[in-house]
Amino acid sequence: MPNYAYIALIPLLPLAGFVVLGLFGRKYFRSFSGVIGTGLVLVSTGLALWLAYQFFFGTGDTALAFRSHSLIMLKAGWLPFSPHLSIDLSAIVDPISVMMIAVVSFISLMVHMFSLGYMKGEERFATYYSFLGLFTFSMLGLVLSGNLFETYIFWELVGCSSYLLIGYYYDRPTAVAAAKKAFIVTRFADLGFLVGILILSFQARTLDFQTLIERLLDPRLPHATFLGVSLVSWGLALVFVGGAGKSAMFPLHIWLPDAMEGPTPVSALIHAATMVVAGVYLVARLFLLYGSDPGVLQIVLYVGVFSALLAAVIACTQTDIKRVLAYSTMSQIGYMMFALGAYGYTASMFHLFTHAFFKALLFLCAGVIIHQVHSNDMKGMGGLRKVMPLTHVCFLVACLAISGIPPFSGFFSKEEILLAAWHANKLVYGIGLFTSGLTAFYMFRLYFSIFWNKPSEGHPHKTPLVESIPLVVLALGALFAGFVPFSRLMNPDGAPETGSVFGTMSIAPVALALLGIGIAAYLYGKENDRPAKVAAAIGGLYRFAYHKFYIDEIYSFVTKKIIFNLIGRPAAWIDRNIVDGLMNGLAAVTAWVSVKVKGIQSGKVQDYALYFFTGIAGLAIFFIYIYT
Amino acid sequence: MSQVPLNHILIVSTALFFIGMYGLFTRRNMITMLMSVELILNSVNINFVAFNKYLYPGRLEGVFFTLFIIAIAAAEAAVAIAIIINLYRNFRSIDVEDADEMKF
Numbered sequence: 001m002p003n004y005a006y007i008a009l010i011p012l013l014p015l016a017g018f019v020v021l022g023l024f025g026r027k028y029f030r031s032f033s034g035v036i037g038t039g040l041v042l043v044s045t046g047l048a049l050w051l052a053y054q055f056f057f058g059t060g061d062t063a064l065a066f067r068s069h070s071l072i073m074l075k076a077g078w079l080p081f082s083p084h085l086s087i088d089l090s091a092i093v094d095p096i097s098v099m100m101i102a103v104v105s106f107i108s109l110m111v112h113m114f115s116l117g118y119m120k121g122e123e124r125f126a127t128y129y130s131f132l133g134l135f136t137f138s139m140l141g142l143v144l145s146g147n148l149f150e151t152y153i154f155w156e157l158v159g160c161s162s163y164l165l166i167g168y169y170y171d172r173p174t175a176v177a178a179a180k181k182a183f184i185v186t187r188f189a190d191l192g193f194l195v196g197i198l199i200l201s202f203q204a205r206t207l208d209f210q211t212l213i214e215r216l217l218d219p220r221l222p223h224a225t226f227l228g229v230s231l232v233s234w235g236l237a238l239v240f241v242g243g244a245g246k247s248a249m250f251p252l253h254i255w256l257p258d259a260m261e262g263p264t265p266v267s268a269l270i271h272a273a274t275m276v277v278a279g280v281y282l283v284a285r286l287f288l289l290y291g292s293d294p295g296v297l298q299i300v301l302y303v304g305v306f307s308a309l310l311a312a313v314i315a316c317t318q319t320d321i322k323r324v325l326a327y328s329t330m331s332q333i334g335y336m337m338f339a340l341g342a343y344g345y346t347a348s349m350f351h352l353f354t355h356a357f358f359k360a361l362l363f364l365c366a367g368v369i370i371h372q373v374h375s376n377d378m379k380g381m382g383g384l385r386k387v388m389p390l391t392h393v394c395f396l397v398a399c400l401a402i403s404g405i406p407p408f409s410g411f412f413s414k415e416e417i418l419l420a421a422w423h424a425n426k427l428v429y430g431i432g433l434f435t436s437g438l439t440a441f442y443m444f445r446l447y448f449s450i451f452w453n454k455p456s457e458g459h460p461h462k463t464p465l466v467e468s469i470p471l472v473v474l475a476l477g478a479l480f481a482g483f484v485p486f487s488r489l490m491n492p493d494g495a496p497e498t499g500s501v502f503g504t505m506s507i508a509p510v511a512l513a514l515l516g517i518g519i520a521a522y523l524y525g526k527e528n529d530r531p532a533k534v535a536a537a538i539g540g541l542y543r544f545a546y547h548k549f550y551i552d553e554i555y556s557f558v559t560k561k562i563i564f565n566l567i568g569r570p571a572a573w574i575d576r577n578i579v580d581g582l583m584n585g586l587a588a589v590t591a592w593v594s595v596k597v598k599g600i601q602s603g604k605v606q607d608y609a610l611y612f613f614t615g616i617a618g619l620a621i622f623f624i625y626i627y628t
Numbered sequence: 629m630s631q632v633p634l635n636h637i638l639i640v641s642t643a644l645f646f647i648g649m650y651g652l653f654t655r656r657n658m659i660t661m662l663m664s665v666e667l668i669l670n671s672v673n674i675n676f677v678a679f680n681k682y683l684y685p686g687r688l689e690g691v692f693f694t695l696f697i698i699a700i701a702a703a704e705a706a707v708a709i710a711i712i713i714n715l716y717r718n719f720r721s722i723d724v725e726d727a728d729e730m731k732f
Contacts, residue, residue, distance in 0.1 A: 603731030605724045606653055606661075613649065 025126025189245020247279030301341025308334025344420025
């Protein structure tokens with residue numbers, strides 16, 4: 001049994017960075033603070049990669065590690081409520097958590113490093129790094145949590161740090177509004193998560209993942225139902241609501257595109273590679289439960305596939321490059337979700353892994369481009385391939401990876417997802433296939449609009465080394481991550497899964513992807529009026545998608561018109577008139593009584609003596625005649 | 629010679645107590661109020677001595693208490709007179725009606 005005590009350091013080092021930089025950064029470290037933050041995360045990443053190596057390749061047999069029930073590596077009692085219920089701080093080490101901490105710390109390191117160049121000269125540079133440290137700590141803690149309660153704590157912490165980072169440019173009203181929106185929407189979803197936790201833990205009488213899963217899978221569990229559906233299913237569905245909120249699944253996705261108001265490296269870290277996959281991770285963590293509940297799994301499946309399709313359609317019409325990437329993130333997370341819904345546990349985790357690389361890469365490239373062009377709008381771009389050759393190559397690699405062109409990483413993971421969907425549900429497979437074509441189309445629409453479209457001119461722009469290193473490293477990741485033997489390393493119950501076959505099944509997705517790329521090249525390869533013609537031809541649908549299917553408008557209608565008028569106003573009326581009235585009444589009565597009573601305090605010594613004497617006489621009479 | 633009955637002595641002390649009480653409530657002059665307080669204390673002293681003599685003739689606690697009360701009354705008189713002097717310095721009067729600033 002190898003010693004895993006050092007894993008506590010992996011989340012704690014970024015926390016130390018947060019504390020030190022948050023307290024002293026602005027005053028003492030200033031421009032130096034980025035190096036401190038990056039250094040701490042570098043150590044963390046080193047430890048995380050060492051852990052991954054030790055876990056996957058050192059002990060040799062991951063299936064054994066899964067079965068031996070020794071997943072909890074660190075445990076500290078925290079809130080012992082009763083002998084049967086105590087909340088511990090524990091760290092769980094199993095294939096998915098190890099994979100996740102490796103990914104999270106690695107992407108975090110890349111983003112830390114990239115930000116050294118990207119955020120240089122910002123006034124709140126140290127604050128930025130301290131927030132990044134807080135986020136990294138929370139995300140690593142979330143991944144390592146050994147029980148639901150701990151997960152919930154870190155879940156809220158990532159939400160909080162996401163809020164802080166989206167609202168980093170707090171002098172921009174749009175950023176403030178976006179931060180608020182993200183916080184409120186995810187909070188709303190977290191309510192479901194909390195209720196789900198309460199139901200599940202009430203049923204299982206524990207919060208620890210392992211014990212909880214064991215007890216809930218026990219057929220002797222008393223069968224309790226609510227509205228005809230078993231309580232466990234309710235709990236799982238509510239937990240999924242929380243996961244859907246964090247992972248921007250329809251209909252709780254509205255915060256993600258707006259969250260792009262944050263600094264671009266933050267979007268790469270939080271809103272592309274790590275935090276938004278927390279929902280997927282949560283479902284995967286409880287997958288044995290979800291897997292035993294086909295009803296809830298169907299919800300996961302359809303929500304996932306619908307989100308994937310919806311986001312892909314919207315992404316085809318957006319012109320803000322970060323928003324396109326945001327919708328693409330949503331679409332890819334939809335893929336991961338429906339993979340889970342189709343029992344494709346390994347496929348989903350695999351896609352999570354590869355997606356982290358190419359999506360972070362896309363965002364970092366977008367950051368470089370935005371700095372160069374000083375605009376987010378792709379209409380103003382074009383012909384940048386000579387100006388920024390390195391970014392061009394990296395972006396192309398990432399686009400090929402996300403489109404699922406072999407041998408880039410996205411091909412392998414998407415292949416497995418589609419395979420899982422094929423076995424589970426033909427309709428979902430069809431939608432997934434169509435979406436993968438759309439993915440290729442909108443990614444290459446982006447690519448051609450940025451780098452081609454207009455005649456390329458100008459001399460190469462120099463990217464600072466701290467920015468280009470992460471780009472290159474991530475590009476290598478996007479290229480080669482697909483060759484990691486995932487199906488050997490990771491599966492839900494520890495049983496070895498037979499390697500997937502890339503044969504006839506991969507013809508259709510690749511062909512569709514190539515078709516998508518071809519259409520994108522035809523429409524956007526050179527400046528012309530074809531896109532406008534196409535948009536005009538499908539008019540209504542285009543406008544519909546361009547306005548994101550008016551989902552934001554529906555939300556504001558529902559909240560402003562219906563909820564505010566029907567619930568908010570009566571509630572406010574009750575608050576002002578009844579609750580406040582009660583309190584004001586109490587205060588008024590008190591004031592009235594005190595006005596009446598204050599005459600007693602006359603300031604005359606003899607009055608006091610009289611009260612005193614009366615009191616004593618009263619007591620004497622009481623004790624002599626009544627009490628005895 | 630027959631002893632004075634206890635009741636008579638208690639009547640005297642009660643009378644003295646209420647005379648003192650009356651003085652305390654009606655007089656506005658601090659010195660007179662102080663004198664009234666002394667009357668109340670002395671009525672208590674009489675009670676102590678009387679009960680000691682009639683109920684527990686062999687013991688001395690009542691007498692000791694009386695001695696203590698006399699000593700404390702002397703000290704109290706000193707403090708009270710100091711207070712009265714301060715009162716006079718502040719208000720140019722020792723009428724308690726004039727010193728009624730400590731109120732609502």
